[in-house]
Amino acid sequence: MLNYLESSNELLQKRGYRLTPQRYMILQVLQEAVGHLSIDQILEGVRKSYPHMNLSTIYRTLELLREVGLVREIHLPGEGVQFEIFADHAHQHLLCHGCRALIHLDADLLGNLPKQIELQYHFYGVTLDLLVAGYCEKCWSTMNAFNTSG
Amino acid sequence: MLNYLESSNELLQKRGYRLTPQRYMILQVLQEAVGHLSIDQILEGVRKSYPHMNLSTIYRTLELLREVGLVREIHLPGEGVQFEIFADHAHQHLLCHGCRALIHLDADLLGNLPKQIELQYHFYGVTLDLLVAGYCEKCWSTMNAFNTSG
């Protein structure tokens, strides 16, 4: 997928930034990842090919890439920040409050909501992030053992 | 709303915990708040009536209350963790990547999705959190000034 990295380069240049080796490597790691990565995972990933990579460079780079719209950050309860390539798809997670199990939902649950919101609120390039949190069967019964009077 | 605090007490007791003055105050502050509060806001709030309140007590208490299901944590891009009384309503935020403006959406955008998910995934007591992120009109044009070739 050189195309992606090339177009990233263009975008950065237009904003007066360079696609340095470090930035390139970070984008590459993010791109090759299936989902979102934590700061540490990114660091690790880059260090496989460039052991010298510095943590503060990661932070600075991610902030830059976020600002120009190449990556986005994801927050999930109980976890640190994570990052991923900015893509035009909805995120849908199902989280159990009890055991903190996290499931990715694939079904298209949100339909044409994005369009609807763009029109209604004059927002553009919107992505949706749905977090469904509740209790899985197991944790639910644990909860209820305490909740029901008696 | 003494009822709420009383039932919190019951719940805690059942799990072998006590509703100490500190915990009581924290719940009270959260309850009186309109929306979600940051750790600092909670500390501040409690200190109005009890200047001695300690930060680590806040952390420990929130973790406890979260675990028993009385409060929940909320993460929004670019902000620290926030907490609120666990209530059975959906959160819907609209965030601008550019200026980080945050808008609460009131409309009922998600319909019967909760029920649907409970049935389909065997999760219970689910709440939904929708984060719609995009660019507001102003930031969108700024972006485009850079994005369009030329």
Place this chain on the structure above:
DNA sequence: GTTCGTGCAAATACTTTGCAAGTCG
């Protein structure tokens, strides 16, 4: 008296910043 909870101080973890040196246009 034993378990639970708090305050305080110290330890960790996470993130940002300042600066000297290197790279690219």
Place this chain on the structure above:
DNA sequence: CGACTTGCAAAGTATTTGCACGAAC
């Protein structure tokens, strides 16, 4: 040369932990 970047070290924040003391069961 001048603007942009990085690595490193240091400074900041945020969060967690250990422990002695006090309160509740």
